[in-house]
Amino acid sequence: MSLLVVHHEGTAFLTLDRPALHNAFDDNLIRDLTTAFTDAGHDPATRFIVLGASGTTFSAGADLSWMRRMAAYTPAENLADARALANLMHVIDLCPKPTIARVHGSAFAGAIGLIACCDIAVGVPAAQFAITEVRLGLIPAVISPYLVRAMGARAARRWILTGERFSAEEAMALGLLHEVVEPEELDAAVHRHLDSLRLAPPGALAAAKRIVEMVDRPINEAVIEATAQEIATARIAPEGRKGIAAFLEKRKPDWQA
Numbered sequence: 001m002s003l004l005v006v007h008h009e010g011t012a013f014l015t016l017d018r019p020a021l022h023n024a025f026d027d028n029l030i031r032d033l034t035t036a037f038t039d040a041g042h043d044p045a046t047r048f049i050v051l052g053a054s055g056t057t058f059s060a061g062a063d064l065s066w067m068r069r070m071a072a073y074t075p076a077e078n079l080a081d082a083r084a085l086a087n088l089m090h091v092i093d094l095c096p097k098p099t100i101a102r103v104h105g106s107a108f109a110g111a112i113g114l115i116a117c118c119d120i121a122v123g124v125p126a127a128q129f130a131i132t133e134v135r136l137g138l139i140p141a142v143i144s145p146y147l148v149r150a151m152g153a154r155a156a157r158r159w160i161l162t163g164e165r166f167s168a169e170e171a172m173a174l175g176l177l178h179e180v181v182e183p184e185e186l187d188a189a190v191h192r193h194l195d196s197l198r199l200a201p202p203g204a205l206a207a208a209k210r211i212v213e214m215v216d217r218p219i220n221e222a223v224i225e226a227t228a229q230e231i232a233t234a235r236i237a238p239e240g241r242k243g244i245a246a247f248l249e250k251r252k253p254d255w256q257a
Contacts, residue, residue, distance in 0.1 A: 003032040004054075010047040011194060012040040012097075018063075019055025025110065026066035027081060033114075034088045041095040047202055048194055049095065051118060052102035058127065061109030064248060070235060071244055078235055082228040085110065086142040090224050092117035093146060094213070096206040098197050102190050103127055103168075103177065113143025115176060116150040119209070122189045123168045123177045130165040137243025137253060141231035145219045150175050 002025075004015040014036050016023040025033075040046045053059060070081060092099060092114065101115045103123035108130050115121050131147065133140045140147065140160055148156045151174045159166060159174075171177040181189045197205065234240045239255075246253035 001032075002026075002029045003036060005036050007046065010045065012036070012043075012046045012049045014040075014049060014051050016051075016053035016059055019053075019057075021063060022057040022060035023053045023055060023111075024060045024063035024066075026063040027069075027084065029063075030084050030088050034084070034091050037088075037091050037095050037099075041091075041097050046097060047205075048197055049097050049099045050102055050190060050194075051092075051099065051114060053104065055105070057105040058103050058107040059111030059114070060106075061111050061132070067244055068248060071241065071248075073235075075232070075236060079228065079232040082142060082232040082235075083225075085231075086224045086228040089113050089117050089142055089146060090219070093219065096209065097202075098205055098209070100190055100193055102186060104183065104186055108132055109140065110143055112176065113140070113146055116143065116146035120193050121177045122179045122181060122186065122193070123171065124183045124186055125168050125180055126183075127168045127171070128165045129168075129171050129176065130163060131160050132163045134161060135163045135243070135253075135256075136247050137237070137239030137241075137255075138234045139231060141227040141234065142224075144227060145223055147176075149216070149219070 002016070002018045004017045006013045014033070016029070018024060018029070037049065040049050070078065073081060098120070099118040101118035101121040103115060103121060105124070106128040107115060109132050112129055112131055131140050144156070144160070147160070151159070155174050168177060168180045172180050179189055243253045
């Protein structure tokens with residue numbers, strides 16, 4: 001299993017559990033995460049969801065084996081795959097239960113989307129972040145609505161275009177993280193937020209999430225489909241194919257040579 005699910009005192013703890021692969025995600029983990037968030041969101045006994053990870057890294061983004069398979073996908077398979085990832089982000093974003101991202105290590109590429117979709121995100125000082133898709137000739141399409149909402153459009157432009165790494169402190173300043181604490185304080189910080197959430201009844205929390213969605217500009221089905229179409233197109237474009245091939249072959253793409 002690449003995802004551990006533990007229920008304790010009304011909280012579903014979802015743990016990315018591929019430490020040897022730095023918790024990189026593939027189609028199987030995307031499916032399992034979608035199912036876990038959907039089930040927890042509909043479970044009357046579950047009040048909160050905490051998303052964490054094992055090992056030293058929160059998530060390195062896409063799994064290399066998955067990227068190799070994607071390189072051989074037909075356009076229809078590619079689009080279906082992109083839609084699955086876009087749907088995962090949408091499911092997390094619209095989950096009726098409060099969600100907390102427990103970011104104990106670095107997060108890159110699509111993994112940053114998981115953090116941006118959660119209601120509350122707590123990280124550690126040593127964590128680093130980077131939105132690296134453009135360096136592979138791709139774009140962070142399906143996570144972009146959530147990044148722009150979290151960071152603001154201008155900041156998102158900078159980090160999406162450069163692919164540079166940024167620190168946990170910068171992530172907090174940008175709005176991607178809400179709090180940065182020392183590693184030994186991370187669990188206590190998560191439980192402190194859970195204790196605060198327990199002061200409100202489930203119905204009010206769900207309604208509060210809905211009202212925020214109502215007054216904010218919605219990420220609707222058209223936007224989600226458009227982002228899936230964009231990344232599916234980028235993957236099979238010449239730059240995307242060259243960038244992925246160079247990455248898998250551990251060499252610089254033409255535009256970096």
